[in-house]
Amino acid sequence: AQTVTQSQPEMSVQEAETVTxxxxxxxxxNNYYLFWYKQPPSRQMILVIRQEAYKQxxxxxxxxxxxxxxxxxxxxxxxxxxxxxxxxxxxxxFTPGAQKLVFGQGTRLTINP
Amino acid sequence: ETGVTQSPTHLIKTRGQQVTLRCSSQSGHNTVSxxxxxxxxxxxxxxxxxxxxxxxxxxFPPRFSGLQFPNYSSELNVNALELDDSALYxxxxxxxxxxxxxxxxxxxxxxxxx
Numbered sequence: 001a002q003t004v005t006q007s008q009p010e011m012s013v014q015e016a017e018t019v020t021x022x023x024x025x026x027x028x029x030n031n032y033y034l035f036w037y038k039q040p041p042s043r044q045m046i047l048v049i050r051q052e053a054y055k056q057x058x059x060x061x062x063x064x065x066x067x068x069x070x071x072x073x074x075x076x077x078x079x080x081x082x083x084x085x086x087x088x089x090x091x092x093x094f095t096p097g098a099q100k101l102v103f104g105q106g107t108r109l110t111i112n113p
Numbered sequence: 114e115t116g117v118t119q120s121p122t123h124l125i126k127t128r129g130q131q132v133t134l135r136c137s138s139q140s141g142h143n144t145v146s147x148x149x150x151x152x153x154x155x156x157x158x159x160x161x162x163x164x165x166x167x168x169x170x171x172x173f174p175p176r177f178s179g180l181q182f183p184n185y186s187s188e189l190n191v192n193a194l195e196l197d198d199s200a201l202y203x204x205x206x207x208x209x210x211x212x213x214x215x216x217x218x219x220x221x222x223x224x225x226x227x
Binding site for chain 1 (some may be wrong): 153154215219223
């Protein structure tokens with residue numbers, strides 16, 4: 001089965017703190033791509049960061065970075081210096097070969113002032 | 114560059130009715146994917162269209178059908194609506210099917226079935 005599990009339904013941190021969102025996935029594919037998407041309240045889903053499974057180096061996009069552990073099938077997202085605008089639902093997803101994105105259940109992240 | 118747009122924004126239907134949702138892909142994109150997002154859940158893949166042909170389907174019954182037009186816009190049709198079809202329907206476009214290419218999402222259509 002191709003599944004994504006996000007074990008933290010909700011998280012809350014203070015502005016400027018660092019927060020890590022967890023994600024594990026299950027697939028028998030060897031080549032795939034992993035993503036973190038952000039869905040702000042009543043706004044469109046946007047891509048935060050992506051990782052190619054065959055690359056060992058962890059992806060980084062400004063304040064966002066991932067910790068990709070292929071053997072453990074783990075793909076966590078770290079947000080440094082969190083900002084109020086980071087408040088959103090965060091979805092971990094991957095493409096098992098082609099076509100579809102398989103999403104997790106999401107983590108609702110709240111950044112408090 | 115125009116992003117992905119969807120219409121209508123909201124829709125209310127009753128059980129047994131039929132509905133058509135529309136999506137305009139981002140300029141230069143030839144692939145459109147549709148997802149169903151129930152309240153409090155992650156999106157679930159319905160199907161994908163690539164150059165006007167269905168290019169993969171998720172675990173949805175045949176009453177969910179779609180089309181893609183020569184300009185790469187797309188429709189999602191749902192027949193014989195059920196209460197469980199109430200959800201946010203997301204359309205996403207990309208330059209090619211699958212792989213690392215980012216899927217750009219529209220704002221969604223909120224469907225309520227009474």
